[in-house]
Amino acid sequence: MQTIPSIALLGFLIPILGIGPIPAITALFLYALLPVIRNTYTGINGVDPGVKEAAVAMGMTGWQRLIRVDLVLAFPVIMAGIRTATVINVGVGTLAAYIAAGGLGEFIFGGIALNNTNMILAGAIPAALLAILLDFLLSLLQRAGNRSRRVTLGLLPLVLLGLSSFYVLPLGYSSRLLAGFTPEFMGRRDGDIGLRAVYGLNVRTVVISDAVMYKAIFNKKLDVISGYSTDGRLKAYDLITLDDDKKIFPPYYAAPLVRSATMEKYPELAPVLNMLAGKINDSIMTDLNFRVEYLNQSPEQVARDFLAAHGLYREPRDGKKGS
Template identity: 60%
Template sequence: MNLLGQFITDNRAKLLEQVLEHIGLTFFSLLLAALVAVPLGIFITRRQKLAGSFLGLAGILQTVPSIALLGFLIPILGIGVKPAIVALFFYALLPILRNTYTGIQEVDASVKEAAVGIGLSKGQMLRQVELPLALPVIFAGLRTATVINVGVATLAAYIGAGGLGEFIFGGIALNNTTMILAGALPAAGLAILFDQLLAFLQRGRVGKLRGKAPALLIGAAFLSSAYFWPQAYAPGWKAGFPPEFMGRKDGYKNLVETYGLQFNTTVLNNALMYAAVKEKEVDVISGYSTDGRINAYGLTILEDDQHAFPPYHCTPILRRGLAEEHPEVVDALNLLAGKIDDSTMTLLN
């Protein structure tokens, strides 16, 4: 726990930034899902033949693995916040849609008949009878969607959308349990906090909630904009680095200390870095000087004239037993020593 406390103290600014990004991703996608799912849920209660199709489609979206859905969205929307918001929107859709439909459907038929008997129109019956009675069930769907989105939002870091997943992925890459906990524990805390907040609102009387609807909408919009708060005060240039580069002492920390550069950094998977800089999603990446995509994408390698980074070389490593049993393999590999320079390796890549 001492290590965790020290890590949080040393990285409190970055942790706050990730928490704000996580809140923004969660609430913005949740707000969009609620604005779509609640009216759609009301609509399919009036069109019963369509209910099965819409609920089935939302259920299919819910079963698609998170990484697979993000991977599918990247070619369409690029990397960053857009595919993350869309994926979270899809995951929040089913609980809200299903609970809105179920809540209205479960309103007692005798209550509806009484509403018709006193002369209420369909719109009045919806606003004054069905929705108030269905509100607890709808809120249960919102609570479920919120908890799901807080968890799934950690994967947004995989595609450069930020959030608490940055520490989690960084900890996994560096085998650093402290870093993993620094991302996982706040995410769990946010899930509990938001669930309890919605439970508190759910316990309020319908009249109170209706009277505070404008304030609730403003609050939701305020939280949804939290993602963009850190960017408003970030340096102009945006850099995308893998978690290993961000976490190692000979990585980003050394770059800052040696050159005095400050970037608006985002964690990116190695496989996405080059596409990100090509599509101008980021301005700077930490690449491999022999990667073939440098020439293919017309990228420029910056010279490390201050020698911030030690030279890195690729070398084959064999299990000792294999080398002893098959010395001819060692002899064959040694024939390659000094034969492939950087330009040749770049072409081969």
């Protein structure tokens, strides 16, 4: 499990466990197994054979020796594995924002989407401090006496349950719809802010990556997403684009972007590109993307068919393949 990239593992879990904290916690659990199990095995295997022989001579059963001797002597090595897994999982946990599990990753990915360094640091610095704090607290547990250690381990599940209780608290939304929006969409006026202000939208929203939100709505884990009207997955997954009758979103046009140096070197490029003006709208872009992404047609062939259909294709003058 440790060899599977974290993003891929989160994506694999969506059809099985959906989105949110459950697949995120499952993925973190799987990533924590390697250092914990390896250190546990190493610690128990490293117990002095003489001590084990003495425990058997005292009449201890296999389980008694394991609990009272092996695990006690191997505890420092086991705790080293737990501390390693904890620090790793804090870092991996930020990726859970990709599948709407919340956390500090929302600030990081939102900052990346908006090119906002301060927003990135607002998620990265607390995550680093949290990893250091948890490692320090576990080191205190490692050095504590047996009695204090037992009390702490007994209270730990209750503390974890209390800290995670916000996932099950009432959210105060009357709508049963669940919307998954990208970090960029959540912070824009032509996005979630505009939907709430102009349309009075009052649905529960979660922040999710655009890389997985289509898969999530296709698997019926979401009801609404901030998709792209030109994405081929709209057609592949039979999704419906809602009409913006109150016009909070600016119009979207296809426009070629060319470097100034390139245009100066090839001035004849401008009139050629202008021949495409007014011929590519949202639905056409959706269909072209669908043919490339899901029908596995080559971009060159799709572009050639489109140009031919609009009477714009010309055979290359040098006689070579292409246009």
